[in-house]
Amino acid sequence: MPYVNIKITREGATAEQKAALIKGATQMLVDVLGKNPATTVVVIDEVDTDNWGIGGETVTLRRKAGR
Numbered sequence: 001m002p003y004v005n006i007k008i009t010r011e012g013a014t015a016e017q018k019a020a021l022i023k024g025a026t027q028m029l030v031d032v033l034g035k036n037p038a039t040t041v042v043v044i045d046e047v048d049t050d051n052w053g054i055g056g057e058t059v060t061l062r063r064k065a066g067r
């Protein structure tokens with residue numbers, strides 16, 4: 001039973017976009033590894049930009065600085 005965990009920043013991904021991510025990740029496992037889509041689990045975690053750091057600073061600060 002494959003388990004895929006997708007982490008994205010919480011910035012307004014729509015329900016349709018999330019559904020496309022789930023469908024796409026599931027299909028990739030079917031196509032590449034021959035996995036059964038009925039037993040493939042995909043979880044999307046949305047993380048606040050204040051809780052996501054890159055290069056020693058939060059994504060919030062990076063976005064404000066235009067990086």
